[in-house]
Amino acid sequence: MKKIEHIGIAVKDFAASIQLFEKILRVPCYKTEKVESEKVNTAFFQKGETKIELLESIDKDGVIAKFIDKKGEGIHHIAFEVEDIEKEMRLLTAEGFVLLNEKPKHGADNKLVCFLHPKETNGVLIELCQEIKK
Numbered sequence: 001m002k003k004i005e006h007i008g009i010a011v012k013d014f015a016a017s018i019q020l021f022e023k024i025l026r027v028p029c030y031k032t033e034k035v036e037s038e039k040v041n042t043a044f045f046q047k048g049e050t051k052i053e054l055l056e057s058i059d060k061d062g063v064i065a066k067f068i069d070k071k072g073e074g075i076h077h078i079a080f081e082v083e084d085i086e087k088e089m090r091l092l093t094a095e096g097f098v099l100l101n102e103k104p105k106h107g108a109d110n111k112l113v114c115f116l117h118p119k120e121t122n123g124v125l126i127e128l129c130q131e132i133k134k
Contacts, residue, residue, distance in 0.1 A: 001088070005081035005111075005129050006044070006051035010064050011073055014056035018043050021052060033108045040064050042108040053079075053108065077115070079127035085112050088128050092116065104130070 011017035018029050022045070031044045039062035043054040055076055057065035067076055082088045085104045093099060098117035107113035107129060116126040 001080040001082055001128075003049070003081050005079040005127075006053045006109075007075060008053045008055055008077040008079065008127070009074065010055050010057075010067050010076040012056070012068060014041055014043065014054065017054050017056070021045050021054065025052070031109065034058065035106075035108050037105060038063065038107070040108075044109055077125040077127050079113075079129050082128050082130050085114060085128050085130040089114055092128075097121070104128075106132075 009017075018032075021043075022028055025045050025047045027045055027047055029043045029045055031042075033042050033044075034040070035042060039057060039059040041056045041058055043056075045052045045054075055064045057063070057068070059065065064076065089099060089104070097120050100115040100117055104112035104114050107127075110132050111129040112132055113130075114128045116128070118125045
C-alpha cells in the first residue's frame with residue numbers, strides 16, 4: 001500500500017455538505033460523479049496530499065442510505081492507494097482478510113476498487129484503490 005488515497009464521508013444533504021467542506025477546507029470541490037454501481041453521488045476535495053470523498057445515496061436501499069440509517073452521517077471508509085489491486089487482493093486473502101468483492105470494480109475518480117469486510121478490520125471499512133491507466 002502506497003498511501004491513504006482518500007477518506008469517504010457519508011452525507012444526507014449533498015449540496016449542503018459540499019458547501020460545508022468547501023468552507024472547512026477552503027478549496028472548491030474539484031469533481032462530482034454519479035457511480036451507478038454503488039448507487040451514490042460522490043464529491044471530491046483535495047487539500048495538499050489529502051483527499052475527501054463525500055458520498056450521498058441515490059437509492060433509499062443503497063449502501064450509503066443503510067449506513068446512515070444505522071450509524072448516522074460520518075466517516076464511511078478509508079481508502080488506500082495500491083500499485084496492483086489484484087496482487088493486494090491475493091495477498092490480503094492469503095492473510096485471512098475477507099473481501100467484499102471477488103474482482104476489482106470501477107469506482108469513482110477513475111479508480112478500480114475493492115473493499116475489505118469491516119468485521120476483519122476493527123470495524124473500519126477499508127477500500128483498496130488503483131488508478132486506471134489510460
